Amino acid sequence: MEGQDGYGRPIVGPVSDGDKTPAGPLDVGQPGRTVVIQLRQAISLIERFPALAGVDLTVSEGEIVLLRGPNGAGKSTLLRLCAGLAPLNGGRGEVLGHDLSSRRERRELRRQTGLLAHATFLYDELTVEENLMFWARANRLDEASVEPVLDRLALANRLRHVRVANLSAGQRRRASLAVLVCRRPRLWLLDEPHAGLDVNGRDFVDGLIKHAVAFGGTVLLASHDFDRAAEIATRTVIVAGGQVQETDPAGLGGSPEGRMARRPPVAPAPYVAPPPRWGHEPDDSPPPDPGAGSPLVGRPPRVEAAGSRLGGRATADPPRPSRAAIDGAAGNEAVADPAPEPAPADGEGDGSGTGRSGPPQPPAVGAGPGSRWRGRRRAPAESG
Amino acid sequence: MTVKDLRIELTSRVVMAQILPFGLLILILFGLAISPDLVVVGDARRPVIEEIAPGLFWLTVLLSALMALGRAFALEADDGNLDALRMAGLDPAGVFLGKALAVTVQLVAVETVLGFGAFVVFGAPVARPGLLAATVLLATVGITLAGTLYAALAAGLRVRDTLVPLLVLPVLAPVLLGATQASRDALFADPGVPGWSWAGLLAVFSLLYLGVGMLAFGPLLEES
Structure with missing residues (x-):
């Protein structure tokens, strides 16, 4: 049951001869990147209703995949399935190297994913700070990591001591985001992340998504704010x-209306998004130190290396931005790569490393042989 | 988990401002419903209300406990916090013990006040305070351990408010029986009632549900 994807990459599907699961067409991930999500004919039931009725989806590391569809289409259930919360009742699924059909592996998976759902995941009777402290402890995180998150999300002053019950809907969403950021997930599952937020908040979410991807994260988001979400999505x-x-496998504009512009995949290596800050005030904070991690996203939790049973490759050490990449993001001249790969011919990046219009074309720092980066940039011939 | 639940109670004061007054109200209604002039015929010739005071007291505690347990899991069911707990990867046994301990602390506080209320309403003396204290502690632990387990079972259901009493009350019948008998011995030093034996039953019940709860809470949390 092998074939080739759109890049000529072999698709290794359910390999068991006795497997009765129909292997539908796979989505195309990014070539050379670790497969983070791989679903084949995945079925998930809510009571007896098939909320997911045979989903095929592959998402590679560093992608920002926008889920689009009408209400009740199954987007939220798909996100919950990828978070290890919804059961896999049929088909096959693997996320971050964890088999979704195994209850034990789903428990392991949950620790590495972050879900921003319609529910706030907050205790109304506790203050914002108490909520963050509780969830930091529950997630075995250093309590000191809470303070920078409160600061970045503009929750450090007046709002930190306010009970969640007394917050506005947008402020609650912000507090939920703070909890999510504290978790430092590898896989970000965002269900309507822009809902209820003002323009500042929406800009923050966009910056956070780009920042997370730059630090080795992968994002799957469902949004009805299509114009905004399509700006940052790679697919x-x-x-x-x-x-x-x-x-829309290569960002070619898969929407029926053709509204989505061609968008090259976000390359995590050469582009470090600055850590976003809530609001529009000038941000004079230094670029993140790759050794210390981002003040927001930080170092994704280390996971054990494990081969994917569905053909993906798990990573033992998620990609980290290089010093040169950070210099590039800070506006300095990046250290020249001895053998830079060609930038996508169709790239929209302006090279500043800070704009929304896609990744810049700096030298592919760290993408050469022996690099810790697993990804490689698409050659022009591969794109499209 | 325990600290968080107690902090929420300190903020919301649901147990102290609603559940405790509810318990006191029930005690008072029992006192009004049963005439103090009724006397049990026998050697002791105690008033009926005094004779049945331990049973009424523990019935009141059970009803208060149902409310406290419902409240404890409503906190988790609201706003998707059960999902968040699952995603945090906390040890389910730890969550079980944490929730049970928080409810135990709250229930002991309620029982202390209800005990004074029962003394005022029913006027029963205390002959064996040590046995009474052991009974209160063991019965409370038994109620909270079994109650936490079954409340978790119903936590994710929309009908949990009505389902929890149906599940919990039959299970807690041995606790009601043991606590009532041990309390009678503690109050009246009744030679016909082996108080410490009934306290031993409460201890066995608590140990049983401690083990079952620690093993079963994980799957329950998974499915709720």
């Missing part, structure tokens, strides 16, 4: 009737 997946109806 759009249409979900309807509990199935993936359409996919």
Whole structure:
């Protein structure tokens, strides 16, 4: 049951001869990147209703995949399935190297994912700070990591001592985001992340997503704010009737209206998004130290290396930005790479490393042989 | 978990401002419903209300405990916090013990006040305070351990408020029986009632549900 994806990469599917699961067409991940999510004919039931009725989806590390579809299409259930919360009742699924059909592995998976759901995941009777402290302890995180997150999300002053019950909807969303950031997940699952937020908050979410990806994260988001979400997404997946109806494998504009511009995948190596700050005030904080991690996203939790049973490759040490990449993001001249790969011919990046219009084309620092980076930039011939 | 639940109670004061007054109200209603002039025929010739005071007291505690347990898991079911707990990867046995300990602390506080209330309403003396203290402690632990387990079972259901009493009350029948008998001995030093034996039953019940709870809470949390 092998074939090739759109890049000529072999697809290694369910290999068991006795496997009765129909292997539908796979989405195309990013070549050379670790597969983070791989679903084949995945079925998930809510009571007896098939919220997901045979989903095929592959997401590679460093991708920002936008799930688009009408209400009730199954987007939220898909996110919950990838978080290890919804059961896999049929088909096959593997996320971050964890088999979704195993209850034990789903428990392991949950620690590495972060879900921003419709529910706030906050205790109304506790203050913002108490909530963050509790969830930091529950997630075995250093309590000292809470303070920078409160600061970055503009929760450090007046709002930190306010009970969640007394917050506005947007402020609650902000507090939920703070908890999510504290978790430092490898896989960000965002269900309507822009909902209820003002323009500052939406800009912050966009910056956070780019920042997370720059620090080795992968993002799957569902949003009805399509114009905004499409700006940052590297791929759009249409979900309807509990199935993936359409996919836009290389950012070619898969929306029916053709509104989505061509968008090269975000290359995590050469681009370090500055840590976002809530609001529009000038941010004079230094660029993140790759050794210490981002003040927001930080170092993703280390996971044990494990081969994917569905063909993906798990990583033992997620990619980290190089010093040169940070210099580039800070506006300094990046250290020249001895053998830079060609930038995508169709790239929209302006080279500043800070704009929304896609990644810049700096030298592919660290992408050469022996680099810790697993990803490689697409050659022009591969793109499209 | 325990600290968080107690902090929420300190903020919201649901147990102290609602559940405790509810318990006191029930005690008072029992006192009004049963005439103090009724006397049990026998050697002791104690008033009926005094004779049945331990049973009424523990019935009141059970009803208060149901409310406290419902409240403890409503906190987790609201706003998706059960999902967040699952995603945190906390040890389910730790969550079980934490929740049970928090409810135990709250229930002991309620029982202390209810005990004074029962003394005022029913006027029962205390012959064996040591046995009474052991009974209160063991019965409370038994109620909270078994109650926490079954409340977790119903936590994710929309009908949990009505389902929890149906699940918990039959299970807690041995606790009601043991606590009532041990309390009678503690109050009246009744030679016909082996108080410490009934306290031993409460201890066995608590140990049983401690083990079952620590083993079963994980799957329950998973499915709720």
